[in-house]
Amino acid sequence: MRLEQADPRRLIAESYRIEAIRAEECRSIFLDWALGLPVEVNTRRALKRLLAEYSMQAPDHPMTAVLREGLEEAPTPRRRGGASARRN
Template identity: 85%
Template sequence: MRLEQADPRRLIAESYRIEGIGAPECRSIFLDWAIGLPPEVNTRRALKRLLAEYALQNPDHPMTAVLRAGLDDAPVARRRGGAGGRRN
């Protein structure tokens, strides 16, 4: 996958250029990136491509941590309705 496909609006690239950016701002940029990604782009492949491009040079950058977290599996949803949901 080309970098232009993984980050078509260059949001992730620009986040690495912002001095003093923190984790909350990186999460907000990430959400905007994810929502704006074209439907034909595989999100997981795009994340891997972005990490390959930026993570080695910027291992301690908050966006690197956000991109890595994006690759984590989502937690399993559990239903807590009914009497069991009201007790806890």
């Protein structure tokens, strides 16, 4: 995958250029990136491409941590509440 496909609006690239950017700001940029990604682009492949591009150059950057978090598997949802919880 080309870098232009993984970051078509260059949001991630620009986040690496912002001095003193915080993790909270990186998460906000990441969300905007994810919501604006074209449907035909595989998000996991795009994340891997972005990490390959930026993680070696900026391993301690907050956006690198956010991109790595984006690749983590979501926890399995657990059932909460319901009739059985009200009976006990």
